Amino acid sequence: MVENVIYPAYFDAALSRSNGRRVPKELAVEDPEVDEIAKAVQQVGYDAVVERDVSYARESHRVRGRVLVKNPEDDSKNDIVQAVAAYVNALRE
Template sequence: MSREYRGRKTILYPAYIDSTLSRSEGRRIPSSSAVPSPSIEEIYNAAAKLGLNPVVENDKAYPGRWWVKGRVVVDKKYGKIDLLKKIAAEIKESRARKH
């Protein structure tokens, strides 16, 4: 994590909440809480709805999945696991509203 974000921001990669990935592939929350193949846009919209001031960085990649570009940087208002669960729940709600 770059020094400018340390302690004040949390970095979110789509792999953290992707239910199609295993824990060893980068998922950080239980698969029951995760969502299949989340996009950067979905993470951004969920974070914005939670009031976390998201910023998309399209040129960055999760080291374990270096070919998938993009991450979202948000304000650190919650612990990381709680934050990931809230983001995933918000994405699930938005997907349910669309269908």
């Protein structure tokens, strides 16, 4: 089983790709939060564990937390991130 780490910065519309965003602008959202990311991870079908007192290396000044995703199927991290981004957008509509 693979465990992937997903940070809110991956989905942040205010960040550029070089600053940590991993999804296209049209899938990015303003101020993503770990709770909505964890909910989206569960909707996609994975187990999620939230760690709140952690910061992304590229945003060491900001503590936003992260979500650990247990991935039994060994899907690529990019596939998981893209699917989660689509669900975060759906949750916000």
